[in-house]
Amino acid sequence: MAADTSSKEKRGVLFDVDGTLIDSSYFHALAWWQxxxxxxxxxxxxxxxxxxxxxxxxxxxxxxPDCSEDMQEELKSAHGAVFSTFWPTLRPFGSVRELLAGCSSAGLAVGLASSAQERDLEVSRRILDAASSIDAWTSSNDAKESKPAPDILVACLEKLGVSPENAVFVGDAVWDVKAGAAIGIPVIALTCGGISEAELREAGAAEVYDNPRHLLEHLETSLIGKLAAGR
Incomplete structure (x- = not known):
């Protein structure tokens, strides 16, 4: 899959990380539960x-809904502490590195549009082990409002130097789809985070695949492939 060089407009693909590239959604649920x-x-x-x-x-x-600010801070701190105990267990989904490399070799700028805490993101980047395929990334420090607000996507696009009309976002949650829709970015959704295809399509996902390997198998015919080809 080769990029169309007839246009000078930079194109890019954004990836959510937790539940999309790394199998961590259920660990986050368990950390919040605790x-x-x-x-x-x-x-x-x-x-x-x-x-x-x-x-x-x-x-x-x-x-x-009636949580006090002090309790909210306690809950977020506890979640972070518990989630950090799962770091050694976290793994990328199959074919993630190949998917990122495929997007990069197609001439697309690749960004990790993550709203994770900085320390969690650093762990995720080490787990992904795909630095040569990633051009920019974000953390919670880059957004005023969290998803489904689109702030983190806007921040990642700015770091890549890509406009919304020249981008695709890959995520696993309804909130990813809503964040993309807020700024007009089509969203490819993956069900590996535990949300059903029906829910993701109802939220507005343009395409749905099982996991990164499934998307890689259809990369050339997906929205990513069409973006890279300038279609």
Whole structure:
């Protein structure tokens, strides 16, 4: 798959990280569950999982509407502490490195549009081990508002020097799809984060694949392939 060099407009593909490139969604759900339990809050794991992909502040506000600011900070701190114990267990999904390399070799700028904490993102980048294929990345420090607000996508696009009309976003959560729609970026959704194809399509996903390997198998005919070819 070769890029069309007839246009000088830079094109790019953004990737969410947790649940999209790294198999971590359920670990985040478990970390939040334990954080809530530490504060005496008995919240079902399934309810938490459906909100993973939102920013932590929005997740807490949705599940505990009357949560005080002090408790919110305690919950976020506890989540971070518990999640860090899972770092040695985290693994990338199959064919992730090949997918990132394929996008890069097609002439697309590749960005990690992550809203993770900086220390978690550094761990994720080491796990991905694909630095030569990644041109820019973001963390929670780069966004004022978390997903489904599009701030993190805007920040990543700015770092890449790519306009929304020349980009595609790959994510795994309804909140990724909504964030992309907010600035007119088509979203390719993956179900490996645990959200069904029906829900992702209902939210507005343009394409849905099982996981990074499935997307790689269809890369040339996907929105990514069409973007690289200038179609």
């Amino acid at each position: 954080a809530f339990r530490r504060e005496g809050l008995d919240i079902e794991m399934s309810a938490i999982h459906r909100l993973v992909g939102m920013g932590g502040d929005r997740l807490i506000q949705t599940l505990v």
